[in-house]
Amino acid sequence: MRIILDTANLEDIRYFNTYYPIEGVTTNPTILSREGGDVLKLLRDIRDIIGEDKELHVQVTETEYENIIVEAKAIVAYLGNKKNTFVKIPATDTGLRATKALSDEGYGITVTAVLTAAQALLASNAGAAYVAPYVSRLENICEDGVGTVADIAEIFSVSGTDTQILAASFKTVKEVLDVAVCGCHAATVGSDVMKKLLAHTTTDTSIEGFASDWKKSFGETTLLKLLKK
Numbered sequence: 265m266r267i268i269l270d271t272a273n274l275e276d277i278r279y280f281n282t283y284y285p286i287e288g289v290t291t292n293p294t295i296l297s298r299e300g301g302d303v304l305k306l307l308r309d310i311r312d313i314i315g316e317d318k319e320l321h322v323q324v325t326e327t328e329y330e331n332i333i334v335e336a337k338a339i340v341a342y343l344g345n346k347k348n349t350f351v352k353i354p355a356t357d358t359g360l361r362a363t364k365a366l367s368d369e370g371y372g373i374t375v376t377a378v379l380t381a382a383q384a385l386l387a388s389n390a391g392a393a394y395v396a397p398y399v400s401r402l403e404n405i406c407e408d409g410v411g412t413v414a415d416i417a418e419i420f421s422v423s424g425t426d427t428q429i430l431a432a433s434f435k436t437v438k439e440v441l442d443v444a445v446c447g448c449h450a451a452t453v454g455s456d457v458m459k460k461l462l463a464h465t466t467t468d469t470s471i472e473g474f475a476s477d478w479k480k481s482f483g484e485t486t487l488l489k490l491l492k493k
């Protein structure tokens with residue numbers, strides 16, 4: 265399962281893009297509003313940091329059909345990378361119509377704010393590249409977010425659709441791993457959960473132990489220093 269970063273914070277994007285094997289960045293109006301300022305420059309800066317080969321998902325803010333179409337095309341034209349710029353469109357009737365029209369023209373559409381497998385099925389039939397089910401938002405209202413992703417994975421597998429699942433809205437590492445087990449294609453994860461995917465105190469103490477044991481026997485040298493002699 266591919267991992268994508270769910271933030272527009274440039275410092276976080278620089279950090280995770282350098283150290284973690286992320287395959288892109290997702291944004292939405294809330295995420296962009298957290299950063300504020302010149303939003304077009306922000307999107308350009310995100311693209312510059314991640315480069316042209318990684319995915320950048322940007323959500324439409326227009327709500328009328330004709331305006332969504334124009335806005336989606338303008339977003340892609342501005343960022344100048346049709347292959348790796350995905351336009352996020354919410355799972356509504358107008359959103360499905362726009363998804364169909366834009367997908368038919370070769371735009372990559374991520375149907376977002378997906379809360380049910382039925383919505384995902386319709387989005388797939390409309391030609392979406394991705395559907396983005398909101399795992400934590402479902403779990404938080406005592407619904408089965410992970411089970412919904414599992415249902416979507418099963419439906420997509422049976423139908424053979426090209427639409428992929430980009431699960432979103434994670435509050436715990438367990439949720440991320442649970443959707444990975446379900447056969448989810450990708451997960452977009454915020455900075456806090458991303459850090460927790462890697463961090464473990466026993467990893468830290470193990471590394472400290474290796475360093476201490478090495479130093480006791482070999483002092484300040486390293487294998488590199490010995491090999492260069």
Ligand code: G3P
Nearest residue numbers: 270290292401432433434
């Ligand atoms: O990309 C949007 C999605 O991840 C929402 O996440 O944390 O606001 O539920 P959250």
